[in-house]
Amino acid sequence: MSAPLLRVAGLSKRFGGFTALDDVSVDVAQGERFGLIGPNGSGKTTLINCVSGALRNDGGTILFAGEEISRLPAFVRTRRGIARSFQIPRPFKSMTVLENLLVAIDFGRAGHGLSADATEDEAIGILGTMGLKDKARILSSQLSQVELRKMELARAMAAKPKLLISDEAMAGLSGSEIDEVLDLLIRLNEAGITIIMIEHIMHAVMRFSQRVMCLDAGRIIAQGVPQAVMDDRRVQEAYLGA
Template sequence: MTSSDAQLPLLRIASLTKRFGGFTALDNVSVDISPGERFGLIGPNGSGKTTLINCISGAFRTEAGTVLFRDEDITPLQPHMRTRRGIARSFQIPRPFRSMTVAENLMVALDFAAGEHVSVAQRHDAMMDILTQMGLASKANVSATQLSQVELRKMELARALATHPKLLISDEAMAGLSSSEVDEVLDLLMSLASRDITIIMIEHIMQAVMRFSDRVMCLDAGKIIAIGTPSEVMGNQRVQEAYLGT
């Protein structure tokens, strides 16, 4: 990585606004995320977390503001173009390709997002590599519909990883998991972060976010109410009010 890369933010969100009819889901949100950062995103239900990542990944069009990725304005791009530039995500409620096996799920990513000059054999190796890292190697030929909840979460991360992301957005990948499973997924995300993948983690499980993140941002009603180190944000009066409700 060159030094100029290190100075530029990987992702710059500038004055982003998203409305649904009369409801403002995101109100003038701006934030920079640096390369290699572990970024936690928290906030009560309906505060705009998922809306924000839908705007980053391209699932939603925005009313105002821009999203810059590696110094390129990606606001007008469709989701698949963003994926190919290096933005991958998992979904709050897992969305596997149900008619496919785990291996085939990953092959979609490798076919469409891993670059053109890769041979079939190389893709296959890459797939097995990722599955092994994720502890899913034994499930390669199992239908996606037969996975357990934690396996589904891991498969979604594996599929996202297969697109060769520079930025990985994990949308509540730990929801509904047991505490040992939470640790398992958290370790996986940590190991990805250690390999130069920038990660945005949305999570309700506070302990996990606090352990994971370099920096945490808290949204409430579509606005940023706090941003800083985990302890700063946790100590913030408004964050406590937003969560406890006053």
């Protein structure tokens, strides 16, 4: 078996006296659909903040495509191929949807080389696959919740990532909208992108993931195929507090 795309080993993160992550180790393989679950405050977002570079880990290592990245600034990690969406959408509000993607195309890739017109065509192409083509010219602050979620994914995709981290991209969406976003993520995965999904909506994460990891109070309490993790007694205790 080839080396994993992402290898997190012995990762720890403290905020003052509070230990948010404690000796977390996990491998995510190239092309995998990986689910990350856990109750509120269990450290899911902290973990992906450490991976994407928004936070610096205190201990442990993060290898991406075989290289240590845990001391690199976030923008360099994005250029190496780690893209993310945010739990609460963070659009560039003063820009149109198209311009939001152009930022990612201009800055998020390892090298430049496209002309201005080519990048615009490409951005519109990406918006097309996300079903946002007719919104390209409107301000991102005027989008609906589900459109914002899709734009965040589109913006992440515009950086041509190898790994896409989706942080609760479905929170606050209706049933049919959840299916829409889920289908989108599955299509991206089929196009070869490794995806880590953080989600509270259980049926979505179970349907999506090939492998699931559950965090509780900064530690891994279960890891494996979705059904096995769901059936794990400690996972049920963590969620139900039993």
